[in-house]
Amino acid sequence: MISDxxxxxxxDIARISAHPYAGTPVGDVLxxxxxxxxxxxxxxxxxxxxxxxxxxxxxxxxLTLLAAMxxxxxxxxLIHDDIVDEAPFRRDRESVQRRFGKDAAVYxxxxxxxxxQYYQAQENLHEAGMLLADAIQQxxxxxxxxxxxxxxxxxxxxxxLCNIRGKTTALFRASCRIGALESxxxxxxxxxxxxxxxxxxxxxxxxxxxLDFTTDKEVLGKETHKDFRDGIYTMPVLMAMRDPLAREQxxxxxxxxxxxxxxxxxxxxxxxxxxKYGGVENTKKEILRYRKRCEEILKMLPANAASAELGKIVRxxxxx
Amino acid sequence: MISDxxxxxxxDIARISAHPYAGTPVGDVLxxxxxxxxxxxxxxxxxxxxxxxxxxxxxxxxLTLLAAMxxxxxxxxLIHDDIVDEAPFRRDRESVQRRFGKDAAVYxxxxxxxxxQYYQAQENLHEAGMLLADAIQQxxxxxxxxxxxxxxxxxxxxxxLCNIRGKTTALFRASCRIGALESxxxxxxxxxxxxxxxxxxxxxxxxxxxLDFTTDKEVLGKETHKDFRDGIYTMPVLMAMRDPLAREQxxxxxxxxxxxxxxxxxxxxxxxxxxKYGGVENTKKEILRYRKRCEEILKMLPANAASAELGKIVRxxxxx
Numbered sequence: 001m002i003s004d005x006x007x008x009x010x011x012d013i014a015r016i017s018a019h020p021y022a023g024t025p026v027g028d029v030l031x032x033x034x035x036x037x038x039x040x041x042x043x044x045x046x047x048x049x050x051x052x053x054x055x056x057x058x059x060x061x062x063l064t065l066l067a068a069m070x071x072x073x074x075x076x077x078l079i080h081d082d083i084v085d086e087a088p089f090r091r092d093r094e095s096v097q098r099r100f101g102k103d104a105a106v107y108x109x110x111x112x113x114x115x116x117q118y119y120q121a122q123e124n125l126h127e128a129g130m131l132l133a134d135a136i137q138q139x140x141x142x143x144x145x146x147x148x149x150x151x152x153x154x155x156x157x158x159x160x161l162c163n164i165r166g167k168t169t170a171l172f173r174a175s176c177r178i179g180a181l182e183s184x185x186x187x188x189x190x191x192x193x194x195x196x197x198x199x200x201x202x203x204x205x206x207x208x209x210x211l212d213f214t215t216d217k218e219v220l221g222k223e224t225h226k227d228f229r230d231g232i233y234t235m236p237v238l239m240a241m242r243d244p245l246a247r248e249q250x251x252x253x254x255x256x257x258x259x260x261x262x263x264x265x266x267x268x269x270x271x272x273x274x275x276k277y278g279g280v281e282n283t284k285k286e287i288l289r290y291r292k293r294c295e296e297i298l299k300m301l302p303a304n305a306a307s308a309e310l311g312k313i314v315r316x317x318x319x320x
Numbered sequence: 321m322i323s324d325x326x327x328x329x330x331x332d333i334a335r336i337s338a339h340p341y342a343g344t345p346v347g348d349v350l351x352x353x354x355x356x357x358x359x360x361x362x363x364x365x366x367x368x369x370x371x372x373x374x375x376x377x378x379x380x381x382x383l384t385l386l387a388a389m390x391x392x393x394x395x396x397x398l399i400h401d402d403i404v405d406e407a408p409f410r411r412d413r414e415s416v417q418r419r420f421g422k423d424a425a426v427y428x429x430x431x432x433x434x435x436x437q438y439y440q441a442q443e444n445l446h447e448a449g450m451l452l453a454d455a456i457q458q459x460x461x462x463x464x465x466x467x468x469x470x471x472x473x474x475x476x477x478x479x480x481l482c483n484i485r486g487k488t489t490a491l492f493r494a495s496c497r498i499g500a501l502e503s504x505x506x507x508x509x510x511x512x513x514x515x516x517x518x519x520x521x522x523x524x525x526x527x528x529x530x531l532d533f534t535t536d537k538e539v540l541g542k543e544t545h546k547d548f549r550d551g552i553y554t555m556p557v558l559m560a561m562r563d564p565l566a567r568e569q570x571x572x573x574x575x576x577x578x579x580x581x582x583x584x585x586x587x588x589x590x591x592x593x594x595x596k597y598g599g600v601e602n603t604k605k606e607i608l609r610y611r612k613r614c615e616e617i618l619k620m621l622p623a624n625a626a627s628a629e630l631g632k633i634v635r636x637x638x639x640x
Binding site (some may be wrong): 019021024025029030067077080083084095100102103104106107108109110111113114115116117118120121124125126127128129131132134136137140141144145146147148149167202294 | 339343345346350400404420421423427429432433434439444445446447449456460461464465466467469543
């Protein structure tokens with residue numbers, strides 16, 4: 001059932017990403033920017049949450065468009081992420097900035113955001129538009145917050161959580177909330193699905209941060225510990241840092257890192273310390289705690305085809 | 321009269337740029353991003369054009385908000401420009417990217433765009449929202465087009481004009497059109513003000529490009545010929561290039577420039593050639609031609625307080 005909805009979402013993503021510059025150098029950039037295809041988790045969440053509402057079929061066109069807007073917003077944010085990270089690849093393809101330069105990438109991201117803005121105006125989106133814009137603001141604030149924490153050896157777990165609530169969780173929450181709202185769910189169900197989106201988003205980010213410590217470079221498909229090298233200290237590191245002995249050993253590595261003196265040996269040493277002092281184990285525990293939270297929310301919701309699918313997503317995001 | 325309107329626009333700019341992060345590192349970035357104050361030419365145009373419509377007073381709140389949205393959009397684009405240009409200063413203050421880093425600057429620009437998007441949804445803007453989003457798309461396409469033309473010795477005048485129509489003119493046109501539309505102007509007046517915006521925008525950019533060739537570094541307040549050094553060949557250069565003798569002398573300089581071998585001597589040589597072969601003179605003529613076009617449009621419009629102010633802006637933009 002969901003696959004039929006997602007076909008419409010794909011058409012809407014193509015419609016939003018369309019441009020009148022085919023066959024020009026501008027068109028080449030915009031084509032490249034738009035054709036990156038991810039797992040579509042945000043639009044899937046929006047559609048699944050909408051299935052709880054009585055008006056989901058009546059509002060199908062609007063819902064698939066909203067799901068597509070969510071994905072294109074996410075896509076634009078990835079393009080801007082890659083500029084900041086100077087990432088050469090994104091999903092096995094050259095990043096926009098690597099292929100066409102930083103300047104083209106900044107404006108390619110902005111172009112996609114403007115396309116979302118256009119459809120927002122065309123479709124007279126009011127509450128959903130405000131929710132989406134608000135989520136983007138939170139996402140930007142989270143990214144700025146993360147940037148301001150870089151290389152800070154005294155960064156706290158609270159700061160980390162605050163940053164990921166913005167940079168990752170906000171769009172997950174907005175996807176769930178907008179799906180529920182626009183299909184006419186009750187206030188109670190809207191709040192439950194909002195909470196589900198929040199817990200899922202956090203879990204998704206914890207797992208992403210954990211992968212650096214549990215996966216080989218070959219499997220991960222990217223350089224490991226890029227976050228650490230960039231001075232972004234994530235949950236496994238911060239969990240380990242709670243132990244004074246780990247802290248004592250990690251601080252000199254973090255200081256060398258800040259001074260640009262990180263080599264493979266230092267990274268391996270850091271990884272060993274994080275494992276030894278429970279950074280990995282405690283992050284896994286945290287993921288399982290959030291999985292439980294998600295499952296409790298799902299139990300409170302009516303059992304239907306959507307809840308079975310959401311359950312699968314929860315289990316997938318909790319695989320550690 | 322206009323100053324009363326502009327006070328309201330300033331309040332609306334402050335309202336759009338507001339954020340809930342006061343006193344935090346994120347708030348510091350967002351404050352810095354928002355407090356750059358330019359000449360406000362886009363909101364002034366929007367308000368002046370709205371004065372031709374019968375509903376301008378009735379829709380005053382909506383019009384000043386739209387004018388503010390136009391300015392904040394422009395502000396966001398400047399922040400992203402400065403990342404691309406790695407500009408250290410903007411309007412006598414450190415640029416966001418210089419002060420807080422490239423990553424904070426990307427997301428500070430995105431944050432401001434999301435704030436505009438929020439108000440667009442809140443105020444249920446339909447046609448004006450679509451016009452604004454469309455103008456931003458054109459602006460991005462113009463910037464990408466310019467990026468793709470960099471260091472190309474065979475870049476044409478047509479390509480240059482196409483790029484500036486996007487990067488500069490689109491927002492000028494949208495300002496005029498939205499002001500006219502939302503105040504209830506006739507179709508004919510809307511089209512005339514749209515054309516005025518387009519001519520003014522072009523003239524504004526031609527003059528900006530000319531300043532590099534007619535103003536000392538001290539007066540200009542920034543490094544001269546940054547565009548040329550960055551491989552962006554503007555109207556004075558392209559006008560001179562029409563002469564085969566100039567072309568022959570400029571090509572070796574452009575090639576050295578592409579290879580990163582530009583020094584002050586080369587820049588001086590380039591400037592002398594551009595002057596000698598009419599690049600400056602012909603750009604001035606082009607500006608005057610556009611000034612005439614603007615004045616003809618103004619003559620066709622009803623004479624009122626707004627047309628006198630618009631005439632002043634036209635003359636100011638044509639000062640060469």
